Amino acid sequence: MNNKIDLELRARAKAVIPNGMYGHESVGLLPDGYPQFFAKADGAYIWDVDGNRYLDFMCAYGPNLLGYKHEKINAAYIDQLSRGDAMTGPSPMLVELAENFVGMVSHADWAMFAKNGTDVTSMAMVIARAHTGKKKIVLAKGAYHGAAPWCTPIKNGVTEEDRANQIFYDYNDVASLEAAVNEAGDDLAAIFGSPFKHDAFVDQEMPNPAYARRARELCDAKGALLVVDDVRAGFRLARDCSWSLVGVQPDLSAWGKLIANGHPISALLGSEKAREAAGSIYVTGSYWFAGAAMAAAVATLKEIRETDYLEHTVKLGTKLRNGLAELAAASGFGLRQTGPVQMPLFLFDDDADFRKGYFWSAELLKHGVYVHPWHNMFLCAAMKDEDIDLALRAAKEGFAALKQHQGALERIGKLDALQAAHV
Amino acid sequence: MNNKIDLELRARAKAVIPNGMYGHESVGLLPDGYPQFFAKADGAYIWDVDGNRYLDFMCAYGPNLLGYKHEKINAAYIDQLSRGDAMTGPSPMLVELAENFVGMVSHADWAMFAKNGTDVTSMAMVIARAHTGKKKIVLAKGAYHGAAPWCTPIKNGVTEEDRANQIFYDYNDVASLEAAVNEAGDDLAAIFGSPFKHDAFVDQEMPNPAYARRARELCDAKGALLVVDDVRAGFRLARDCSWSLVGVQPDLSAWGKLIANGHPISALLGSEKAREAAGSIYVTGSYWFAGAAMAAAVATLKEIRETDYLEHTVKLGTKLRNGLAELAAASGFGLRQTGPVQMPLFLFDDDADFRKGYFWSAELLKHGVYVHPWHNMFLCAAMKDEDIDLALRAAKEGFAALKQHQGALERIGKLDALQAAHV
Numbered sequence: 001m002n003n004k005i006d007l008e009l010r011a012r013a014k015a016v017i018p019n020g021m022y023g024h025e026s027v028g029l030l031p032d033g034y035p036q037f038f039a040k041a042d043g044a045y046i047w048d049v050d051g052n053r054y055l056d057f058m059c060a061y062g063p064n065l066l067g068y069k070h071e072k073i074n075a076a077y078i079d080q081l082s083r084g085d086a087m088t089g090p091s092p093m094l095v096e097l098a099e100n101f102v103g104m105v106s107h108a109d110w111a112m113f114a115k116n117g118t119d120v121t122s123m124a125m126v127i128a129r130a131h132t133g134k135k136k137i138v139l140a141k142g143a144y145h146g147a148a149p150w151c152t153p154i155k156n157g158v159t160e161e162d163r164a165n166q167i168f169y170d171y172n173d174v175a176s177l178e179a180a181v182n183e184a185g186d187d188l189a190a191i192f193g194s195p196f197k198h199d200a201f202v203d204q205e206m207p208n209p210a211y212a213r214r215a216r217e218l219c220d221a222k223g224a225l226l227v228v229d230d231v232r233a234g235f236r237l238a239r240d241c242s243w244s245l246v247g248v249q250p251d252l253s254a255w256g257k258l259i260a261n262g263h264p265i266s267a268l269l270g271s272e273k274a275r276e277a278a279g280s281i282y283v284t285g286s287y288w289f290a291g292a293a294m295a296a297a298v299a300t301l302k303e304i305r306e307t308d309y310l311e312h313t314v315k316l317g318t319k320l321r322n323g324l325a326e327l328a329a330a331s332g333f334g335l336r337q338t339g340p341v342q343m344p345l346f347l348f349d350d351d352a353d354f355r356k357g358y359f360w361s362a363e364l365l366k367h368g369v370y371v372h373p374w375h376n377m378f379l380c381a382a383m384k385d386e387d388i389d390l391a392l393r394a395a396k397e398g399f400a401a402l403k404q405h406q407g408a409l410e411r412i413g414k415l416d417a418l419q420a421a422h423v
Numbered sequence: 424m425n426n427k428i429d430l431e432l433r434a435r436a437k438a439v440i441p442n443g444m445y446g447h448e449s450v451g452l453l454p455d456g457y458p459q460f461f462a463k464a465d466g467a468y469i470w471d472v473d474g475n476r477y478l479d480f481m482c483a484y485g486p487n488l489l490g491y492k493h494e495k496i497n498a499a500y501i502d503q504l505s506r507g508d509a510m511t512g513p514s515p516m517l518v519e520l521a522e523n524f525v526g527m528v529s530h531a532d533w534a535m536f537a538k539n540g541t542d543v544t545s546m547a548m549v550i551a552r553a554h555t556g557k558k559k560i561v562l563a564k565g566a567y568h569g570a571a572p573w574c575t576p577i578k579n580g581v582t583e584e585d586r587a588n589q590i591f592y593d594y595n596d597v598a599s600l601e602a603a604v605n606e607a608g609d610d611l612a613a614i615f616g617s618p619f620k621h622d623a624f625v626d627q628e629m630p631n632p633a634y635a636r637r638a639r640e641l642c643d644a645k646g647a648l649l650v651v652d653d654v655r656a657g658f659r660l661a662r663d664c665s666w667s668l669v670g671v672q673p674d675l676s677a678w679g680k681l682i683a684n685g686h687p688i689s690a691l692l693g694s695e696k697a698r699e700a701a702g703s704i705y706v707t708g709s710y711w712f713a714g715a716a717m718a719a720a721v722a723t724l725k726e727i728r729e730t731d732y733l734e735h736t737v738k739l740g741t742k743l744r745n746g747l748a749e750l751a752a753a754s755g756f757g758l759r760q761t762g763p764v765q766m767p768l769f770l771f772d773d774d775a776d777f778r779k780g781y782f783w784s785a786e787l788l789k790h791g792v793y794v795h796p797w798h799n800m801f802l803c804a805a806m807k808d809e810d811i812d813l814a815l816r817a818a819k820e821g822f823a824a825l826k827q828h829q830g831a832l833e834r835i836g837k838l839d840a841l842q843a844a845h846v
Contacts, residue, residue, distance in 0.1 A: 025513060118708065135584075154704065276441075
């Protein structure tokens, strides 16, 4: 693949940005050959700056739910922009969007909006402490809740005090959760849970209903708040909070990424019980009340209510999962496909340093399919049956090439630091 | 003024948002009669949902520099949006924008982008700690650096540990700064300074060059990093970091609000010395690499370089300051106008609970001029000579009404909690 312009941009970037790029979209931890810079996106596809096209299973790491460049949603954004975006007060879209969320998410009696996922997971923590007057937050080991000092997975520049008052449990493990809550004693402010286990580097796990119910019971017994961090998975599993699927209602849920189909906004939703505490804290941001992203979110929620985006991504995800399972078996590879079919993760057996996953993913990339070797992926509603066929053809080539080259693969060392941080 | 629709929206908002509104744009702490919701904005004006028009001296609390609904800048946003906004990697706009900043801001050798001002002030803190391996951050008492647990002015839900490792000094006071640095001992990571003192509720103060220079010297002596929080004032005082005006170059500067004329983006700029530490931390956000706001920022920086927006706002601000001084004197009121003329603050003498300021501001509002009784304001480049005339006519009416009613003004109690928090 031609990558001349990408290399030129990387060289320029290296001069004016630390390491040339930062954060979750850096390709520093991806196989060689992954492009860093993209020229455009449309539907289910992205084009790199050298004109190579990819079927995109990352969906911007979540924000793309209904297809890139979605006509109705972008029109809603631009329409509000032409009236007023960041103004000296909010537009009526603030109220309309809050009403939309409260109408759609069972546990929600109120909403607050911000920009980053981290903004709203942090707000949940602060509100739980304001509500309870307690300090301890009980969290699942290895779960990602954002990149502020209290939660970023890499601890450079982070102090011990930033991580004070945190107690960890093993996701889905009732005894471990109980032990963590026990350790908090009479100082428990909140239990945080991911909607399912979607940590990097390891198999995904759907939530054990007994664990989710026990988290609810323990919060009720202790007067603490139950927080579901639905930033990554919200509305991808259900048209409600993800834990509605296991019959558990949290007090607070954090949302982001797809709620405006890529336009910048995040949301914290809460139950009546948490309203007073939510009203007692001071949080804000320069662009939090800007109307355009709210108008796009209102338009996105309408599509979520009125289209079969969810059933469609489940259907295509099932086809992809079954197809890959057949291909892997036929090639003699153990490929573990975990998590919801519409948010898949592919990990090879006997592949501790990801050398197989790296090689196979890079082969798919050469065939125009962008997959990730160690982070969960996403399907979007713009994908079609024939896109899954394309992915399966690329995967078949990938398995064949892997079979041929697997003896000569070299160790992948660049993940060591990040993997260590996730332990 | 008609406010029927505003009241209806407030009632709906009260049901689905804690207190009906939150953050810095809540009118809960403004005089009665200030509208909460706005329908549109154009140039220097905003229209509330009931159709009342105001000359807007808040400029969205900073983001509006060149005029609302700026044609070129919105076109740049929409153009990039039509290609790709939040994608699986950044667009080339990331590099172009970083190069622009590095070319414009003297101390900057690199740039990183985020969404909130708080994101980049927090990053500065983390980078300083990563660079030095030290913990203590020395900050000016009462300065606003954002609304994360470590810095929000209201401490509900905030723990002692969130505020650990902070030492405070009095802005512009060299001895106080030295004492704070001394207290940090051999554990100093950074000194934070605002470009000028722009705290709420009190007179603004321009920086004493001796204080700024001493901050630089102390950082150099201790190996700590000097951080200028230019989120609110950056590019309003200079086409460079604000402390370039006093001849002091920081290691890190935080930017936001106006850098894309209202489109959502913030920036952290750093010197070579801080590059390695900046590259060692993990910070990210779902929309941090989205191209549209970066394209708008590139277009905004071009206007900043090529137009007389700065000289224009200084000229109009001077006219406003002189005109108000005359009117206040003629009416017998002591009106303290502090800070740069293009970022004015008006406080009445003998007005501890702001009853005069509240009354006078509310009178201006009735005459179509939106001013703030205790927060600094902003002029924008779309303002014209005749707009200042309009403001001065409204101010004259305001002074006359205040003179008539000042004996009957009631105590304003609603600021007590917030004022206490700022002490």
